[in-house]
Amino acid sequence: MQLALSEAHESPPKPSNFRVGAVLVDEGNNKILATGYTLELPGNTHAEQCCLQKFAQSHDLPEERVGEALPENTVIYTTMEPCGLRLSGNLPCVERIIRTKESGKAGISKVYLGVKEPEKFVGENKGRAKLEEHGIECIHVPGLEEQILSVATAGHEQ
Ligand SMILES: Nc1nc(=O)c(N)c(NC[C@H](O)[C@H](O)[C@H](O)COP(=O)(O)O)[nH]1
Ligand SMILES: [Zn+2]
Secondary structure (H helix, E strand, O other): OHHHHHHHOOOOOOOOOOOOEEEEEEOOOOEEEEEEEOOOOOOOOOHHHHHHHHHHHHOOOOHHHHHHOOOOOEEEEEEEOOOOOOOOOOOOHHHHHHHHHHHHOOOOOEEEEEEOOOOOOOOOOOHHHHHHHOOOEEEEOOOOHHHHHHHHOOOOOO
């Protein structure tokens, strides 16, 4: 989770979202597959979305087909739980994570999260239940909550 937090620090502060960091990991051999932070890639992107897009690009695939290249025990660490709804209307990261398992692919099997999403933009985030319904384990990694939230909200008027 520390690496995900350091990624979050790279994100440009913005009042209408949270600064989040994420790391895609092959848990089978603890290999980092991709890192990402909010707005790293063009187009109002989320940290988890950037991880998936970068890994897909490294395999000449569009993000929606990233599941074809992900190794067996892929997990994602994200400082904030994946979004289930976005004010911008863009595809939420919960959907992006679930679709990695489409057509029987192993996809992402676990989501390690640092904090729940504060109910600032979209009310309660119901994404975790949806992930679990699709057999994706959500594991809260405690201990960094304060640091994660102060980074996440740095672009908000205090
Ligand atoms: N898990 C997560 N990773 C991110 O990289 C990020 N920025 C958020 N933020 C969640 C928040 O709910 C949305 O940022 C707002 O709902 C605004 O939506 P947009 O980001 O503009 O699509 N959540
Ligand atoms: Zn998201």
